[in-house]
Amino acid sequence: MSDHLVDAAETPVTGAPRLALTMGDACGVGPEIIARWWGQGAHAATVVGCPQVMQRAVASLSAAHRPAVVRLAAWADGRGLLPGQMGVWAPPGLPADLIEAPWGRVDRRAGVAAAACIRAAVRLAQSGDAAGIVTAPLHKEALALAGEPYPGHTELLQAEGTPPGQPIAPVRMMLANPQLKTVLVTIHVSLRQAIEQVTFDAVLETLRITHRSAQLWGQPRARIGVAGLNPHAGESGLFGDEELRIIGPAIKAARAEGIDASGPWAPDTVFMRARHAPPEHIGEFDVVIAMYHDQGLIPVKYMGLDQGVNVTLGLPFVRTSPDHGTAFDLAGTGRADASSFGQAVEMARLLLSGRGVRV
Incomplete structure (x- = not known):
């Protein structure tokens, strides 16, 4: 397992990523539970988030649960990473100083980043480049500080998932x-x-x-x-x-x-x-x-x-999430439980199978 970022160019490229995993609030347990879950096996998915933040989360885990963070220049570069490697693609709009946002505190930069990741994941799902979306928890106050008019994931996904010029789809x-x-x-x-x-x-x-x-x-x-x-x-x-x-x-x-x-x-x-x-x-x-x-x-x-x-x-695409929040009191401790996130991935797979998609 690696303690530093690896570029995707160092890995072979085969197959295609299936699920987009948004990292959630950078100051909460979202990056950590993704990393812990990832360390349990190989996965047909790619993280939409900040590679530095994901590396910080990986470093908080015990050595047995640490995947190698692979920084992707483009979404398509996440195809066919080796077992133990976690591809992370940074979408447009991430604050340059996001890594300076501390664990366990509400931070505007984390809200900006969380919204940017969600919007990018929706575009990927709409284009068919991602089969579905699994979102790690965001913080509603951070989202508000970022100037977002939406109180949570559901409303943001509803707005972003509606094609331009059409009425907001009921969700x-x-x-x-x-x-x-x-x-x-x-x-x-x-x-x-x-x-x-x-x-x-x-x-x-x-x-x-x-x-x-x-x-x-x-x-x-x-x-x-x-x-x-x-x-x-x-x-x-x-x-x-x-x-x-x-x-x-x-x-x-x-x-x-x-x-x-x-x-x-x-x-x-x-x-x-x-x-x-x-x-x-x-x-x-x-x-x-x-x-x-x-x-x-x-x-x-x-x-x-x-x-x-x-x-x-x-929604016109599959979206699931764990049922807990950002758990600021656990962020960075390496003790956050990834079970609900794993269940969210399994639910996404079940719903996709109902649409004839296997991931």
């Missing part, structure tokens, strides 16, 4: 682990705004996107359980009428289209009912639709962060 955030899948109607907005955004059209569109996406992970007619917005799903209007006016009619419309949707169910029990952990517990639903961010994400994250995966449904 949805799904968090999944082997026991539970949840899809959100609303995401990174205040709770008050989320309630306002729970409309008939938003719920129906979420059901449609979820139904189509489930076909890619091998469930042609997924059983979709829909959570209510209010306690006890409104208790027939006693605790709120959104279930009667909005959510119930949207479910009825989805069923008329052949979507296997049911509810609205009480939010405090629907996730337990959907949990699939055979043989002791067989889930009643394959996926749950949640009305707002914390309603859907708390149940999945409570089961553990090591196997959770974030998937953006509705």
